[in-house]
Amino acid sequence: MSTIKSSFLVATILMLLLLDFTVDAQSSADVVFPLKRYGNIVPGTDITKALANAWKDACTSNRSSAIVIPGGIYKVKEGIFKGPCNSPIDFQLGGTLQAPKSLQGDNWITFEHIDRLTLSGEGVFDGQGKAAWKKNDCHKHINCAQLPISLRFNFITNSIVKRITSLDSKNFHINVLGCNNLTFHNVNITAPENSPNTDGIHIGRSNRIAITMSKIATGDDCISLGDGSKQINITNVTCGPGHGISIGSLGRYTNEEPVEGVIVNNCTIINTTNGVRIKTWPASAASGTATNMQFLDIIMVNVSNPILIDQEYCPWNQCNRKIPSKIKISKVSFKNIRGSCATPVAIKLICSRHLPCDEVKVGDIDLTYNGINGPITSQCTNVRPIISGKQNPKICSSPYVVP
Ligand SMILES: *[C@@H]1O[C@H](CO)[C@@H](O)[C@H](O)[C@H]1NC(C)=O
Ligand SMILES: *[C@@H]1O[C@H](CO)[C@@H](O)[C@H](O)[C@H]1NC(C)=O
Ligand SMILES: *[C@@H]1O[C@H](CO)[C@@H](O)[C@H](O)[C@H]1NC(C)=O
Ligand SMILES: *[C@@H]1O[C@H](CO)[C@@H](O)[C@H](O)[C@H]1NC(C)=O
Numbered sequence: 102m103s104t105i106k107s108s109f110l111v112a113t114i115l116m117l118l119l120l121d122f123t124v125d126a127q128s129s130a131d132v133v134f135p136l137k138r139y140g141n142i143v144p145g146t147d148i149t150k151a152l153a154n155a156w157k158d159a160c161t162s163n164r165s166s167a168i169v170i171p172g173g174i175y176k177v178k179e180g181i182f183k184g185p186c187n188s189p190i191d192f193q194l195g196g197t198l199q200a201p202k203s204l205q206g207d208n209w210i211t212f213e214h215i216d217r218l219t220l221s222g223e224g225v226f227d228g229q230g231k232a233a234w235k236k237n238d239c240h241k242h243i244n245c246a247q248l249p250i251s252l253r254f255n256f257i258t259n260s261i262v263k264r265i266t267s268l269d270s271k272n273f274h275i276n277v278l279g280c281n282n283l284t285f286h287n288v289n290i291t292a293p294e295n296s297p298n299t300d301g302i303h304i305g306r307s308n309r310i311a312i313t314m315s316k317i318a319t320g321d322d323c324i325s326l327g328d329g330s331k332q333i334n335i336t337n338v339t340c341g342p343g344h345g346i347s348i349g350s351l352g353r354y355t356n357e358e359p360v361e362g363v364i365v366n367n368c369t370i371i372n373t374t375n376g377v378r379i380k381t382w383p384a385s386a387a388s389g390t391a392t393n394m395q396f397l398d399i400i401m402v403n404v405s406n407p408i409l410i411d412q413e414y415c416p417w418n419q420c421n422r423k424i425p426s427k428i429k430i431s432k433v434s435f436k437n438i439r440g441s442c443a444t445p446v447a448i449k450l451i452c453s454r455h456l457p458c459d460e461v462k463v464g465d466i467d468l469t470y471n472g473i474n475g476p477i478t479s480q481c482t483n484v485r486p487i488i489s490g491k492q493n494p495k496i497c498s499s500p501y502v503v504p
């Protein structure tokens with residue numbers, strides 16, 4: 102090869118590398134829609150309109166596209182990012198988006214009917230919930246002011262959400278509805294321990310959802326799985342403070358779909374009121390099922406109720422505990438769960454008198470309680486667990502005490 106030819110080749114490769122670096126530092130998208138093209142994007146300003154316009158262009162693009170939001174703090178009144186879109190979209194959040202402090206209604210940022218969405222960046226969705234929490238009494242009253250969920254994913258398929266932070270949501274941080282093949286990876290969710298109803302990620306009516314390598318610290322359930330949650334993997338998640346990882350509550354409403362195929366794996370749960378639990382309402386509105394649920398390799402640190410099946414879940418006495426739940430729970434496995442408890446009742450398996458739990462396996466449990474309220478115990482009712490390996494405490498060692 103001649104020197105001219107080879108130096109030309111080197112120059113071309115260098116140019117390609119440079120191009121690749123400048124146009125496309127993080128995204129593999131064909132076209133980038135920098136937000137600054139849609140207005141004077143100065144930190145502190147409201148970018149609601151610029152975002153809506155950038156979305157319109159990205160969504161109608163016939164080539165894969167990226168929306169890039171730069172670093173800095175910006176205000177967003179409301180963001181509804183709707184598909185279907187013509188190509189995959191990369192939504193890159195570099196900065197912080199702030200919700201209005203007084204926002205009401207049930208949504209702030211919504212992604213809807215999109216296939217192949219990537220939501221990424223080191224950015225923050227700041228729900229600014231502090232003022233709203235004081236007014237939140239929805240856990241006690243059905244007729245209460247509706248507060249917005251920070252991030253909604255409705256009917257999203259084949260998509261990934263990574264590295265973002267959700268901070269101080271007014272209501273749930275993230276709600277997943279009607280999605281299929283959606284992964285949350287390296288997501289950070291933060292709200293104070295005493296913030297009401299700030300569930301981390303709530304999933305309902307969705308298939309193949311994975312939550313991996315994430316950290317959730319909040320005032321309610323870290324992760325909750327509602328009816329119709331199927332093939333859900335929760336791996337390498339740290340939860341706490343909060344109310345733990347929960348399946349349910351189920352059975353409050355009619356027309357609920359089954360829950361099946363849940364794996365909670367390699368998680369650490371710290372300083373929470375519950376560890377892993379399945380909860381169903383007594384006096385269920387209709388019958389239903391929850392099956393094939395595994396909880397394995399979990400570390401508990403100072404958790405009040407580490408392992409819990411509660412088919413008499415009835416917060417604030419909103420129901421009649423005497424009428425048994427009509428949700429059938431089966432094929433549950435609790436395996437290799439270690440650590441410390443904050444109360445002596447480490448394991449509670451409270452199943453329905455009407456439909457006892459089937460095939461509940463409990464193995465390799467090693468929990469300790471160092472408090473002053475007596476020895477560590479385990480209570481069971483309407484269940485005959487299949488026991489293996491280490492049993493600390495001894496499974497079903499003490500009688501069930503009706504609350
Ligand atoms: C995308 O492709 C469709 C059909 O091929 C065409 O009608 C439309 O104008 C294209 N949109 C853009 C923004 O080029
Ligand atoms: C699930 O979504 C991911 C991310 O978009 C994609 O790479 C993968 O191919 C999808 N899986 C299936 C089975 O479609
Ligand atoms: C999570 O977000 C909070 C609030 O922005 C921040 O203080 C914390 O450092 C973040 N944690 C991780 C692991 O990124
Ligand atoms: C969940 O994990 C199982 C077993 O490791 C795997 O086969 C499946 O693809 C995973 N599902 C999702 C949605 O990641």
Ligand SMILES: *[C@@H]1O[C@H](CO)[C@@H](O)[C@H](O)[C@H]1NC(C)=O
Pocket residue numbers: 313314336337367
């Ligand atoms: C969980 O973390 C381990 C290492 O700590 C890693 O090997 C594994 O791939 C991770 N799994 C997922 C699904 O992120």
Ligand SMILES: *[C@@H]1O[C@H](CO)[C@@H](O)[C@H](O)[C@H]1NC(C)=O
Pocket residue numbers: 336337366367
């Ligand atoms: C769990 O973590 C261990 C090491 O920490 C790792 O080897 C294993 O692959 C992880 N399991 C999953 C399903 O990620």
Ligand SMILES: *[C@@H]1O[C@H](CO)[C@@H](O)[C@H](O)[C@H]1NC(C)=O
Pocket residue numbers: 371372402403
């Ligand atoms: C658990 O909570 C206590 C009291 O709030 C706190 O002092 C401790 O640091 C927390 N533990 C961990 C591991 O975060």
Ligand SMILES: *[C@@H]1O[C@H](CO)[C@@H](O)[C@H](O)[C@H]1NC(C)=O
Pocket residue numbers: 372403405443
């Ligand atoms: C354990 O949790 C309780 C609250 O449930 C808290 O008061 C206590 O400080 C925690 N203890 C430790 C050692 O973190």
